[in-house]
Each structure stands twice: as C-alpha cells, then as structure tokens.
Amino acid sequence: MSIKRYGAEGGTGTGGQRLPFSRAVEAGGWLYVSGQTPMKDGEVVEGGIVEQSRLAIQNCLDIMAEAGYALMDVVHVSVILTDARYFQSFNKVFSEIFGDHPPARICCVADLVVDCKVEVDVTCYNAARV
Template sequence: MTIRRFGAEGGTGTGGQHLPFARAVEAGGWLRVSGQTPMRDGEVVEGGIVEQTTIALDNCVAIMREAGYELEHVTHVSVILTDARYFQSFNKVFAQYFGAHPPARICMVADLVVDCKVEVDVTCYKGD
C-alpha cells in the first residue's frame, strides 16, 4: 500500500511557528485531514463562530481537493468547540457543507492550543 503525504514539509502556525505534521495523509483510499482552525497565512482570523467555522471547513475542503477528494467522500468529522453555546450556530454552517452527504461526526467542547473557537478534522474514503 502506498502512503501519500500532503504538506509533509509542515506548515506555518501562529507566530511563524513551523508545524511538524502533514496537512493530510492518504492510504488505501482513505484520506485523513489534520485538524483545521480558522487560519489564513498562519494567523487566526478573528470573528464569530459562523465565520470561524466557515474558514475551518473551507481549509479542510481545500486540502481534500488538493488530494482529489470532494465533500461526498467525507465519512467522519471530528469537531472541537471551545464553548457549548456555539453548537447550534456551528450546526447551521455544517449543514450548508454536508446537507446532501452527511457524514458521521463527533462534537466536543475543549480548550484549543490556538486562540480560536473551533477546530475540525475530516476523514474521507474514495474506493477504486
């Protein structure tokens, strides 16, 4: 089995910090996208949960498309919110992306190491 790594050289995090992990890894038709936050060019985009969710999901979709996957290939999403009160607003944005192809999902509340409201990772599958 071949393993492909996307962005294996690592990205840039807040303050120019080098991130020592791949954006995504593909093996056997599966793609795992690393957790995405509402960052652009290595900096968190300030805003409410709707804006931050949109950016985090857009970041996931951009990485998926780079690897040749689309939203209908998403099988599971993990979500971390920093406040349970964000849940309903997050769900509204989530439904705009996945309404036609809802994946399995877990959503939890926890602190994040980046000062933002949400982090999202996705798992995709595309058979031969």
C-alpha cells in the first residue's frame, strides 16, 4: 500500500505562516483531509457561523476533489465549534450539503488557534482507489 500526500509542501496560514502538514493524506482507499477553517488565500473570511461553515466544508470538498474523491465518499466528519450556540446553524448547513446520506460525525466546542468560528475535517473511503 502506498501513501500519497496532497499539499505536503505546506499551505499558507494566517499572517503568511507556512503550515507544516499535508492538506490530505491518501492510503488504501482512505483519504484523511486536515482540518479546514473558513480561509481563502491564507486569511479567515469574516462572516457568521453559516457563511464560515459553508466555506470550511467547501474547503474540504475542494481538497477531496483534487484527490479524486466525491461527496458520497465521505464516511466521517469532525467538527469543532467555538460556541455551543452555533450548533443548530451548523447542522442546517451540514444537512444542506450532505442531504439524505449524512456521514458519521463528532462535534465539540473548543477554542481554535485561528480566529474563526468553526473547523471541519473529513475522512473519505473509496474502494475503487484501493
């Protein structure tokens, strides 16, 4: 089994800092996407929890597409919210995106090292990629 790393050269975080991890790692049909925040071009996009949730999830979907995975390949999502009051709004966005085939999920409340409201990571599986 081989391991393929996407973005191993490191992305750009807030303030232009180099990030020391891969955007995603693929092994044996599994794709693990690193936690994504509502960032574009290394800067947090301002907005409420709905806008930030959409962008964080979209950033995951963009990385998945780069690696050749689709929405239906998502088996698990981890979510970190910075305030428990965001839970219902996040769930609305999550439902809009994943529809009638939601993946397994964990959601917790914690401080983030980036000044935003949400971070999302996904785990995908596609047997055809084994």
